[in-house]
Amino acid sequence: MFGFPKKLWRINTGLYLICGSILFLFTIVLKFTSLDCYLNDARQIIDLNTAACRDHYYKAFNLSASGKKNCTKIIEGDWDEVRQTLIENLEVKKRKVIASDKDYIELAKDCATFKTVRKYITFRLSTEEANYPIAYSMVVHGDIEAFERLLRSIYTPQNIYCVHVDAKSPDTFHQALRAIVSCFDNVFVASKLESVVYASWSRVQADLNCMEDLLNSTVQWKYLINTCGSDFPLKTNAEIVKTLKSLNGKNNMESEEPPVGKKWRWESRFEVKENIVNTNIKKSSPPLNINIFSGNAYIVVTRDFVRAVFETSFAKDFIEWAKDTYSPDEFLWASLHRVPWMPGSFPRHSKFDTSDMNAVARLVKWGSLEGDIQSGAPYSSCTGIHRREVCVYGTGDLHWLLQQHHLFANKFDPKVDDHALQCLEEQLRFKSFYGNIM
Numbered sequence: 001m002f003g004f005p006k007k008l009w010r011i012n013t014g015l016y017l018i019c020g021s022i023l024f025l026f027t028i029v030l031k032f033t034s035l036d037c038y039l040n041d042a043r044q045i046i047d048l049n050t051a052a053c054r055d056h057y058y059k060a061f062n063l064s065a066s067g068k069k070n071c072t073k074i075i076e077g078d079w080d081e082v083r084q085t086l087i088e089n090l091e092v093k094k095r096k097v098i099a100s101d102k103d104y105i106e107l108a109k110d111c112a113t114f115k116t117v118r119k120y121i122t123f124r125l126s127t128e129e130a131n132y133p134i135a136y137s138m139v140v141h142g143d144i145e146a147f148e149r150l151l152r153s154i155y156t157p158q159n160i161y162c163v164h165v166d167a168k169s170p171d172t173f174h175q176a177l178r179a180i181v182s183c184f185d186n187v188f189v190a191s192k193l194e195s196v197v198y199a200s201w202s203r204v205q206a207d208l209n210c211m212e213d214l215l216n217s218t219v220q221w222k223y224l225i226n227t228c229g230s231d232f233p234l235k236t237n238a239e240i241v242k243t244l245k246s247l248n249g250k251n252n253m254e255s256e257e258p259p260v261g262k263k264w265r266w267e268s269r270f271e272v273k274e275n276i277v278n279t280n281i282k283k284s285s286p287p288l289n290i291n292i293f294s295g296n297a298y299i300v301v302t303r304d305f306v307r308a309v310f311e312t313s314f315a316k317d318f319i320e321w322a323k324d325t326y327s328p329d330e331f332l333w334a335s336l337h338r339v340p341w342m343p344g345s346f347p348r349h350s351k352f353d354t355s356d357m358n359a360v361a362r363l364v365k366w367g368s369l370e371g372d373i374q375s376g377a378p379y380s381s382c383t384g385i386h387r388r389e390v391c392v393y394g395t396g397d398l399h400w401l402l403q404q405h406h407l408f409a410n411k412f413d414p415k416v417d418d419h420a421l422q423c424l425e426e427q428l429r430f431k432s433f434y435g436n437i438m
């Protein structure tokens with residue numbers, strides 16, 4: 001009665017043994033064939049040397065654009081595709097409401113889910129990048145979705161990010177931002193927050209607060225890049241690292257002889273009330289005969305430059321002098337960059353003047369300069385809208401944007417043209433995984 005099951009058991013043992021061995025061999029083979037996809041131990045670097053690995057990771061981390069548009073065509077400058085997408089912008093008058101502060105507070109309650117759902121790349125994509133950390137000073141005041149998409153597009157675990165939130169921004173914005181930031185070890189809110197008044201010193205102070213915190217961090221970053229909430233990168237982290245290395249220890253920013261029409265900005269004293277007002281009291285000339293150069297708020301500077309801003313007495317004197325001027329952000333960095341004893345600086349001779357178009361820091365389309373390139377304009381018309389004379393890019397600007405050498409462009413706004421942002425996100429993610437082999 002018990003003979004039969006016993007025999008079955010004996011057959012089964014053999015079967016189990018065979019199946020087990022096959023399974024064991026299969027696992028070994030699988031392990032070896034996909035070995036390149038494994039994370040490199042403690043440094044969390046993934047090796048993207050095989051096509052299978054790249055495909056594997058891209059499938060999981062792509063940011064493919066939604067809807068009918070073909071971003072490849074848009075980026076190649078296919079005008080039919082662009083026109084259709086722009087028409088869609090007009091037809092869908094109210095784009096489905098962008099994510100609110102509350103949405104982000106809710107989503108970021110569970111950091112693991114937040115990072116997965118939003119497809120953050122939480123590992124290093126190459127040894128070269130892992131060995132070249134960058135510091136970011138991000139000055140923001142509203143629009144949580146724009147901030148989060150910017151952070152996601154520049155986030156890598158080896159970099160360090162300081163976020164300055166305007167002290168007068170709504171509480172829910174502060175909460176949403178802190179919720180997002182709390183999910184990352186290498187992203188933090190500035191230890192001192194300013195109430196930022198347009199064109200006043202507070203704009204510079206916001207960056208200075210972040211710079212001081214970033215110098216105090218243990219990350220040995222090489223360069224600092226500052227951004228605001230309406231910026232977006234045009235390059236991947238790997239491309240940014242390559243560009244920074246090619247600067248050979250020099251800073252990079254717009255810095256030119258100031259137009260006569262701007263001199264009033266530092267010739268009399270300004271006071272900050274609710275807005276900035278001219279007191280018409282004459283100011284002394286800058287200390288140590290520092291020459292004033294004209295530039296903008298967005299810079300690419302070395303760690304030594306940032307340290308010198310805090311540690312040298314002449315930089316401190318110049319900063320004190322600049323505090324009651326109009327829009328010091330648009331001359332302070334540009335001028336310090338031309339002081340011979342500042343690290344990474346250029347001589348003040350006009351041969352070293354750099355326009356915003358020739359610098360890599362920030363690409364901006366000024367409304368007043370747009371026009372027909374054949375007739376001498378620097379760039380063609382904005383396909384989005386204008387805000388404070390600056391183009392908020394539309395889908396039709398992408399083809400041009402991606403042919404420029406700049407690391408970042410300003411301005412983008414998901415409420416104005418989300419297609420442009422989506423295509424940029426798709427393209428950057430693709431290049432992050434496939435860029436090095438193309």
Ligand SMILES: *[C@@H]1O[C@H](CO)[C@@H](O)[C@H](O)[C@H]1NC(C)=O
Pocket residue numbers: 058059060061062063064
């Ligand atoms: C992009 O990611 C989704 C999952 O989020 C996946 O279903 C899709 O196949 C991916 N697309 C590509 C082109 O890899």
Ligand SMILES: *[C@@H]1O[C@H](CO)[C@@H](O)[C@H](O)[C@H]1NC(C)=O
Pocket residue numbers: 070071072073
């Ligand atoms: C998008 O356009 C490119 C270039 O014209 C084409 O190769 C590709 O197949 C298109 N993709 C889709 C999903 O239609």
Ligand SMILES: *[C@@H]1O[C@H](CO)[C@@H](O)[C@H](O)[C@H]1NC(C)=O
Pocket residue numbers: 191212213216
């Ligand atoms: C940075 O560190 C220095 C000395 O270690 C300290 O005096 C200073 O208060 C710190 N600054 C900030 C903003 O934490």
